[in-house]
Amino acid sequence: MAESLSPQEQKQKRRGVITSMFVHSIAVILLLLPFLKIPIPPPGQEGILVNLGLPDVGQGEENAGPSAPAEEVAPPPQPEPEPEPEPEVRPSKKPEPAKEKPVVKTEDPEAVALRKQQEKERQERDEKARQEEARRQAEADAKRKQAEEEAQKSGSR
Numbered sequence: 001m002a003e004s005l006s007p008q009e010q011k012q013k014r015r016g017v018i019t020s021m022f023v024h025s026i027a028v029i030l031l032l033l034p035f036l037k038i039p040i041p042p043p044g045q046e047g048i049l050v051n052l053g054l055p056d057v058g059q060g061e062e063n064a065g066p067s068a069p070a071e072e073v074a075p076p077p078q079p080e081p082e083p084e085p086e087p088e089v090r091p092s093k094k095p096e097p098a099k100e101k102p103v104v105k106t107e108d109p110e111a112v113a114l115r116k117q118q119e120k121e122r123q124e125r126d127e128k129a130r131q132e133e134a135r136r137q138a139e140a141d142a143k144r145k146q147a148e149e150e151a152q153k154s155g156s157r
Contacts, residue, residue, distance in 0.1 A: 005013070
């Protein structure tokens with residue numbers, strides 16, 4: 001029962017097989033894709049860099065080196081100690097006091113301008129308060145003088 005296929009049917013069958021193989025290979029690649037990703041974080045990147053300086057001032061010249069391996073190394077054998085030569089006698093000098101590094105402060109120009117403006121406003125308020133106090137004092141003096149004059153006029157009658 002061998003059926004003979006026409007040339008057009010053979011062409012369509014070949015096209016179907018090629019299309020089926022292409023679709024199935026794409027499906028297999030898509031199914032394997034999640035297994036091809038790199039693990040995060042990559043191995044071998046352990047530890048962090050630590051600055052041993054002063055964190056408040058942001059300065060320091062001592063930085064941590066690369067991390068040491070975790071395995072312990074036996075210390076080398078120590079040679080026998082040799083007698084130490086006598087130290088030379090030198091005149092003693094006063095120890096110099098430790099010099100502190102100057103702290104550099106930077107200020108925001110807007111903050112400086114705002115501070116100047118507030119200072120100016122405060123001075124203006126103080127000046128107005130002084131003028132008001134002087135005016136009140138002058139009014140009080142004028143009233144006192146007027147009261148004294150009236151008392152003298154009424155007392156002299």
